[in-house]
Amino acid sequence: MPRLHLLDSLPPDLLAMTAPELATRLPGPTLVHLPGRHARPLFVSVLLHGNEDTGWDAVREVLQRYQGRELPRAMSLFIGNIHAAAAGVRTLPGQSDFNRVWPGTCVPEAAEAAIMADVVAIMRELQPFASIDIHNNTGLNPHYACLNRLDTRFFHLARLFSRIAVYFSEPVGVQSMAMAELCPAVTVECGKVGSGSGVGHAAEFLEACLHLDHFPEHALAAGELELLQTVAILKVPEGLSFSFDGSAADIRFRTDIDTLNFTEAAPGTLLGRVGTPGSRLSVVPGVPGESLPADCVVVESGSIRLGQRLVPAMLTRDPQAVRLDCLCYLMRRIDDQGNPVQSRP
Numbered sequence: 121m122p123r124l125h126l127l128d129s130l131p132p133d134l135l136a137m138t139a140p141e142l143a144t145r146l147p148g149p150t151l152v153h154l155p156g157r158h159a160r161p162l163f164v165s166v167l168l169h170g171n172e173d174t175g176w177d178a179v180r181e182v183l184q185r186y187q188g189r190e191l192p193r194a195m196s197l198f199i200g201n202i203h204a205a206a207a208g209v210r211t212l213p214g215q216s217d218f219n220r221v222w223p224g225t226c227v228p229e230a231a232e233a234a235i236m237a238d239v240v241a242i243m244r245e246l247q248p249f250a251s252i253d254i255h256n257n258t259g260l261n262p263h264y265a266c267l268n269r270l271d272t273r274f275f276h277l278a279r280l281f282s283r284i285a286v287y288f289s290e291p292v293g294v295q296s297m298a299m300a301e302l303c304p305a306v307t308v309e310c311g312k313v314g315s316g317s318g319v320g321h322a323a324e325f326l327e328a329c330l331h332l333d334h335f336p337e338h339a340l341a342a343g344e345l346e347l348l349q350t351v352a353i354l355k356v357p358e359g360l361s362f363s364f365d366g367s368a369a370d371i372r373f374r375t376d377i378d379t380l381n382f383t384e385a386a387p388g389t390l391l392g393r394v395g396t397p398g399s400r401l402s403v404v405p406g407v408p409g410e411s412l413p414a415d416c417v418v419v420e421s422g423s424i425r426l427g428q429r430l431v432p433a434m435l436t437r438d439p440q441a442v443r444l445d446c447l448c449y450l451m452r453r454i455d456d457q458g459n460p461v462q463s464r465p
């Protein structure tokens with residue numbers, strides 16, 4: 121049974137280690153409290169997905185700058201799936217996804233869910249100032265923030281990272297949704313692993329948050345933040361094969377599918393072709409309680425197309441990511457109240 125390890129300082133030499141090396145020094149998921157000038161901590165989680173190491177590298181970069189001096193603000197750092205990191209994978213076989221088991225999860229009985237519940241309970245006592253969960257994704261995507269509340273403070277936090285913010289309610293059990301109960305919380309997506317600019321950008325964001333004294337009360341100016349809402353999640357049903365290079369499969373996606381990410385895609389936009397008659401993508405509603413936008417994906421004479429004007433995101437050509445998570449999210453633009461807006465402001 122995995123359990124949470126608690127530290128009140130970083131083991132010497134930990135900052136010299138790469139993500140895959142952490143399991144040689146730490147016994148498992150670890151929460152480290154580091155003191156700072158402002159007592160209410162910035163909560164940061166990294167490596168909830170073991171192969172997404174930009175968060176750890178950004179934390180190393182920032183903490184190395186402060187070695188021997190006080191942080192501007194306390195930081196509570198949760199280092200997540202170090203064993204998956206050692207293996208270079210998102211999640212090890214037999215483990216639950218570390219970003220689907222936070223309070224609110226649909227698998228509260230999972231062993232990992234108890235760890236995340238402990239983390240949230242500890243952080244609740246410490247009254248965090250803000251929460252940041254750092255990830256990578258696998259397709260061609262701009263850097264963007266995700267949030268689970270339409271709240272001015274959350275918008276300010278997201279805007280410190282990017283002009284693009286994605287509002288979502290599904291999937292549940294994610295870190296940012298649990299932490300939103302305690303403080304402004306965002307997930308930041310820093311592009312592909314090893315893309316270079318991701319680490320620098322995430323480090324800059326962490327540094328900005330450590331220096332922030334309070335969140336402004338005023339609303340963001342129009343156009344300062346482009347808000348998108350997930351309306352549907354596209355998955356390939358288990359048992360169906362798929363390809364991205366045109367080779368024989370039940371579903372053959374177009375080769376350049378990830379170039380559609382964050383574009384306003386018109387109805388009729390081609391996603392791929394049906395290889396085996398009757399093969400269909402599964403479409404999961406992104407807004408609980410709201411019926412699925414009918415015909416958001418349609419099949420016409422063997423072509424799989426968007427049925428509506430939507431913004432695809434996190435489209436990936438990585439078969440493992442498609443299997444473990446999804447093909448993509450389909451989004452629409454919204455205003456700061458959550459009302460759909462027709463086109464780019």
Ligand SMILES: [Zn+2]
Pocket residue numbers: 169172219255256
């Ligand atoms: Zn991730």
